[in-house]
Amino acid sequence: MNTNKIKHIGVFTSGGDSPGMNSALYAIAKTAEATGIKVSGFRKGYEGLIDGDLVQFKSHELQKLTQKGGTILKTARSKRFLELEGRKKALQTLNANKIDALIAIGGDGTFKGLLTFSEICDIPFIGIPGTIDNDISGTDYTLGFDSAVNTAIENIDKIKDTAESHNRVFIVEVMGRDSGYIAIHSGLTTGADAILIPESGKDFIYLLDKVKNYDSEDAFLVVVSEGDEIGAELVSSKIKEVNPNVDLRITRLGHIQRGGNPSALDRMLGIRLGVASVNALSQGKKNVMAGVLNNQLHLTPFKEVVKQHQVDDELMELLELFGK
Numbered sequence: 001m002n003t004n005k006i007k008h009i010g011v012f013t014s015g016g017d018s019p020g021m022n023s024a025l026y027a028i029a030k031t032a033e034a035t036g037i038k039v040s041g042f043r044k045g046y047e048g049l050i051d052g053d054l055v056q057f058k059s060h061e062l063q064k065l066t067q068k069g070g071t072i073l074k075t076a077r078s079k080r081f082l083e084l085e086g087r088k089k090a091l092q093t094l095n096a097n098k099i100d101a102l103i104a105i106g107g108d109g110t111f112k113g114l115l116t117f118s119e120i121c122d123i124p125f126i127g128i129p130g131t132i133d134n135d136i137s138g139t140d141y142t143l144g145f146d147s148a149v150n151t152a153i154e155n156i157d158k159i160k161d162t163a164e165s166h167n168r169v170f171i172v173e174v175m176g177r178d179s180g181y182i183a184i185h186s187g188l189t190t191g192a193d194a195i196l197i198p199e200s201g202k203d204f205i206y207l208l209d210k211v212k213n214y215d216s217e218d219a220f221l222v223v224v225s226e227g228d229e230i231g232a233e234l235v236s237s238k239i240k241e242v243n244p245n246v247d248l249r250i251t252r253l254g255h256i257q258r259g260g261n262p263s264a265l266d267r268m269l270g271i272r273l274g275v276a277s278v279n280a281l282s283q284g285k286k287n288v289m290a291g292v293l294n295n296q297l298h299l300t301p302f303k304e305v306v307k308q309h310q311v312d313d314e315l316m317e318l319l320e321l322f323g324k
């Protein structure tokens with residue numbers, strides 16, 4: 001392993017926080033220490049790069065926090081980094097602190113940011129997929145997705161209890177800005193009657209077909225992704241149009257899905273990708289995201305990662321089967 005070139009890695013978390021980010025930070029610090037590389041953490045995503053807001057990290061300090069949700073480095077959505085002016089300031093920070101490689105933990109927006117930054121900064125960048133949305137190519141799962149789905153399931157199960165007791169229709173909105181992964185996984189595993197996602201056009205038709213005849217002793221559960229083009233309110237009024245007798249409630253799970261300690265899967269993913277990202281730098285790799293495909297570590301160029309995500313065919317078939 002060639003570790004001569006990289007002496008000082010900068011790391012940051014960016015976009016929405018996600019459970020497992022702290023595990024990845026711990027693993028980065030541990031691996032870097034083992035190979036004699038210094039690590040500095042930039043606080044608040046790209047904002048910290050612009051402002052030179054950095055802290056030194058030691059693995060024994062991170063070890064205490066590895067099981068915690070959120071990100072100890074804090075995170076942000078940075079308007080300033082969208083401007084060349086902001087990116088130039090970030091470059092000055094890197095030069096002033098002699099940072100010779102960057103690891104970013106975030107979603108596709110964060111990797112788009114790195115691609116744009118690479119036009120003026122040629123140190124190697126490595127990405128780790130950290131977003132509850134799971135909307136990134138090049139990895140089976142993103143950090144935080146499994147934990148978010150577990151939180152959604154736990155809450156939907158509870159809603160189902162009360163829905164059944166009252167014979168109610170419940171629309172539960174789950175997160176996913178442009179992506180239906182949380183809705184598909186949480187909807188299928190809680191026995192939802194309908195699952196609405198932005199990637200499908202037929203799901204709404206199936207829902208209306210089903211709900212117009214709904215007159216049972218059971219709950220009728222609709223799980224809708226916040227990114228769905230129709231949205232919870234409109235779904236509610238359409239349901240009432242086709243079946244005016246329903247007693248209907250809407251629950252938005254919201255940011256509760258982003259919090260909480262990471263699941264076992266997310267902790268392990270964080271550890272594996274944290275180690276893989278430092279190793280990738282040591283091997284001279286640049287501008288790639290470390291992910292896990294078919295349970296094997298995989299490096300994918302940012303250009304591939306930021307392409308529009310697709311829900312795979314098997315999941316779409318499941319939706320078709322369970323949605324009808």
Ligand SMILES: Nc1ncnc2c1ncn2[C@@H]1O[C@H](COP(=O)(O)OP(=O)(O)OP(=O)(O)O)[C@@H](O)[C@H]1O
Nearest residue numbers: 015016077078081106107108109110112113116131
């Ligand atoms: N095209 C771009 N050029 C420069 N910077 C960008 C670009 N796109 C996104 N960024 C930067 O990356 C940050 C993070 O992106 P974004 O807010 O979309 O979250 P994300 O990384 O996709 O995570 P999540 O999936 O949790 O929302 C943005 O706030 C912005 O500072």
Ligand SMILES: O=P(O)(O)OC[C@H]1O[C@](O)(CO)[C@@H](O)[C@@H]1O
Nearest residue numbers: 015016017131132133175176177
């Ligand atoms: O916390 P914010 O900035 O409101 O972002 C919410 C968005 O972030 C995500 O939780 C992803 O991090 C999306 O599912 C959601 O649309």
